[in-house]
Amino acid sequence: MATSMQDKMSELTDKVQGSQAWSSIFRPGSIFRKGYTDSPRNRSYVIMNSVLYHLHPVKVKRHAVKVSYTLCLGGLSFFLFILLTVTGIFLMFFYRPEAAQAWSDMYALQTSVTFGLLVRNMHRWGAHLMVMSVFLHMARVFYHGAYKPPREFNWVIGVILLTLTLLLSFTGYLLPWDQLALWAVTVGTNMMGYTPVFGSEVRFVLLGGSEIGSDTLIRWYVLHVLMLPFVIVIFMAIHFWRVRKDGGISGPL
Amino acid sequence: MTEIPEHLRKRAEEARAKAEAKKAGGGDAAPAAEAPAAAAAPAGDSRIPAHLLERSRAAKDRQSGGGVATAPAPVAAAAGAAVPAAPAGPVGTGPGGHTQRLLTVVKSGSIQDVKAKPTDKVHTWPHLLAIEFVAALAMLTFIFIFSIFVNAPLLELANLNQTPNPSKAPWYFLGLQELLTMFHPMVAGVTIPGMGIFLLILAPYIDKNPSNKPEDRKFAISLMTVHLMFWAVLTIIGSFFRGPGFNFVFPWNDGLFFEL
Numbered sequence: 001m002a003t004s005m006q007d008k009m010s011e012l013t014d015k016v017q018g019s020q021a022w023s024s025i026f027r028p029g030s031i032f033r034k035g036y037t038d039s040p041r042n043r044s045y046v047i048m049n050s051v052l053y054h055l056h057p058v059k060v061k062r063h064a065v066k067v068s069y070t071l072c073l074g075g076l077s078f079f080l081f082i083l084l085t086v087t088g089i090f091l092m093f094f095y096r097p098e099a100a101q102a103w104s105d106m107y108a109l110q111t112s113v114t115f116g117l118l119v120r121n122m123h124r125w126g127a128h129l130m131v132m133s134v135f136l137h138m139a140r141v142f143y144h145g146a147y148k149p150p151r152e153f154n155w156v157i158g159v160i161l162l163t164l165t166l167l168l169s170f171t172g173y174l175l176p177w178d179q180l181a182l183w184a185v186t187v188g189t190n191m192m193g194y195t196p197v198f199g200s201e202v203r204f205v206l207l208g209g210s211e212i213g214s215d216t217l218i219r220w221y222v223l224h225v226l227m228l229p230f231v232i233v234i235f236m237a238i239h240f241w242r243v244r245k246d247g248g249i250s251g252p253l
Numbered sequence: 254m255t256e257i258p259e260h261l262r263k264r265a266e267e268a269r270a271k272a273e274a275k276k277a278g279g280g281d282a283a284p285a286a287e288a289p290a291a292a293a294a295p296a297g298d299s300r301i302p303a304h305l306l307e308r309s310r311a312a313k314d315r316q317s318g319g320g321v322a323t324a325p326a327p328v329a330a331a332a333g334a335a336v337p338a339a340p341a342g343p344v345g346t347g348p349g350g351h352t353q354r355l356l357t358v359v360k361s362g363s364i365q366d367v368k369a370k371p372t373d374k375v376h377t378w379p380h381l382l383a384i385e386f387v388a389a390l391a392m393l394t395f396i397f398i399f400s401i402f403v404n405a406p407l408l409e410l411a412n413l414n415q416t417p418n419p420s421k422a423p424w425y426f427l428g429l430q431e432l433l434t435m436f437h438p439m440v441a442g443v444t445i446p447g448m449g450i451f452l453l454i455l456a457p458y459i460d461k462n463p464s465n466k467p468e469d470r471k472f473a474i475s476l477m478t479v480h481l482m483f484w485a486v487l488t489i490i491g492s493f494f495r496g497p498g499f500n501f502v503f504p505w506n507d508g509l510f511f512e513l
Contacts (some may be wrong), residue, residue, distance in 0.1 A: 016323040046378040056381065065381045072388040079389045083396070084495065103410045121400035128513060129396065131425055142456070142477050145465030152457035161452045166425060173423050180512050182411035183420040187430060191422075191442030198441075211413070253466055 057244060063252040069144075070249065073137035074128040077165075078236065080130040088225065095175070097221035101212035102177035127169050146250035154242040157235055164232045172226040176215065185220075186212060211241045406512050418497045419510055427491030428484050434499065 016022055017034035026033045036042060044058045050199020066115035086134060094109045096102060109116040138158060141147060147155035164167065174185045189212070208215030243249060257265075375381075422430050432441035452459075460473055467474060496502035496510045 043376040043378050046382075047376075052377075052382070056377045058377060060377055060381055062373040062375050065375060065384060067384060067388075072384070075385050076388060079392060090282040094413035099411075104406075106407055110404075117404065118400055121403065121405045125399055125403070125513075126396050128424075138453075139481060141412055141476075142475060143467075145470055145473075147457040148460070148463065148465060149457075155457050156454050159450060163450060169425070170423060176407055177411045177413070178406075178408040179411055179417055180406055180408045181512070182413070183417055184422050187420050188426055190277065191426075191429060191433070191438060194439040195443050195509075196439060197441075213413075218511075234421050244475075250465065 015225060025088065031180060055240060057248070061248055061251075066247045068205050069251060071136070071140060072226045073133050073140055077133045077137055078240075079234075080126050080133060080237070081130060083131065084123060084126050085229070087119050087126065091123060092225060097175070097217045099177065099217055102175065102217060106176045106178075122149075127172060131165055131169050134162050138162055141250075144250055144253065151242075151246045154239060154246060157239045157242065161235050161239060164235065168224065168232065169221045171228060174212075174217065174220045175224065182212060185216075365406035408512075418501050419495060421495070421510070421512070422490070424488065424492055424511075424513065428487035429501075431487040431495070 014034070017032075023033065027045075027049040029042045029049045030036070031046060043066075047053055047056055047058045050209075089251045091109070094113055095105045106120075109120060141155065141158065147209075170185075170188060174181045189203055189206055192206065195202050204210060207213075207217070208219045419429060429442060429446060432445060435441065436445070462470060462473065466468060490501075490509050493504045493509065494501055496507050501509070
């Protein structure tokens with residue numbers, strides 16, 4: 001009885017994997033393709049014939065896969081960015097960036113939206129973790145001397161990415177529109193107001209007025225959900241591309 | 254059986270037919286000295302100049318002519334290269350009686366390194382991708398479980414007329430806010446962080462030391478560590494040791510004035 005079930009299952013798998021639709025989706029060498037075997041040739045195809053080829057070469061230096069060298073910090077920063085994008089899109093469905101609605105939308109999200117509180121928590125903690133992992137990634141790269149030629153420019157891109165990460169976190173900080181958000185941002189933007197020569201102009205543009213209000217909220221919302229993510233994705237693309245063009249990750253020491 | 258593409262099969266057949274024809278023709282052409290020169294040219298070796306063919310045939314004849322003659326022939330060829338006037342017959346002279354000399358030999362690799370140095374590499378799949386997948390999964394699990402048990406703060410509705418005491422920036426700016434207690438706001442809020450980012454960007458252009466070994470980089474590592482520690486201490490003081498009025502407090506006496 002059990003064997004006949006198994007036979008039927010494997011027959012079904014064969015049929016699905018043999019279908020035109022299936023083999024049109026999974027390119028030769030894919031681990032999901034019919035008759036996949038673990039061979040050096042197929043290991044190469046897994047990368048070469050998939051979208052992952054944009055991110056990884058077919059082969060990497062043996063020392064580059066040592067977790068003790070990278071601590072996965074760069075990759076985890078990227079993963080957190082993806083997680084924040086996914087949870088952030090979910091939050092956007094329930095949020096209106098207006099002073100009159102923002103806080104009550106947040107409150108309703110937590111109390112009457114399924115998984116609303118959980119997703120908001122993940123977004124918040126993920127954001128703090130991303131700031132930390134990007135910062136630690138920078139420290140790791142410095143201590144390995146990985147910014148030395150030919151990787152100087154990628155380090156510069158990395159510092160820009162760190163700054164953008166801080167700005168993304170800071171612009172998101174205002175959006176709940178509670179006392180914590182309002183006054184943390186007040187402190188932060190007051191500091192920017194002391195920029196020499198055009199300080200008050202910088203502050204005025206950022207706040208959309210001389211004081212934080214509804215205009216600030218819509219500005220920071222657009223910065224947070226659209227403009228800064230757009231910019232950071234471009235810089236991330238250059239960053240990852242340069243890692244490969246500069247001969248993979250640095251080291252060994 | 255493997256399928257051979259049509260054009261390749263045709264080409265192979267033609268080549269085979271040609272070889273057969275040559276073998277058949279070569280049997281009676283060998284004794285005659287003049288015939289093969291005419292026969293060989295249209296047979297497919299037309300790219301080799303006739304005088305070179307002639308020269309090689311002459312050399313072959315001399316070699317097969319007798320064992321004694323084998324030795325002088327190369328010597329004559331070598332001498333012909335050094336002394337243009339040497340009467341070495343057709344050997345070593347070009348069509349106009351010129352001698353050709355080898356000027357130099359460029360060894361491969363002396364100008365351009367064409368061969369990649371072998372490096373110890375592993376396949377990205379599964380070695381790297383498996384690690385990345387596990388790391389991402391571990392991170393996701395951690396955030397998920399942490400988010401189940403710890404809620405993000407949502408204080409009461411923003412009120413511009415009610416300033417909380419203390420008012421703190423997000424944690425990553427608390428080092429800067431701590432600097433505000435020591436310096437003019439322009440120095441603490443703009444000059445110092447601006448210089449910090451500027452110096453970070455310039456780091457690879459300032460640090461000319463080519464080594465990446467920690468024992469060769471004691472100065473750079475100490476400098477970075479001092480600054481990171483300085484920054485961490487400021488952030489920790491700003492986060493946990495500042496209470497109402499941003500005055501210094503001990504968290505174990507006066508409680509925590511910190512929200513994430």
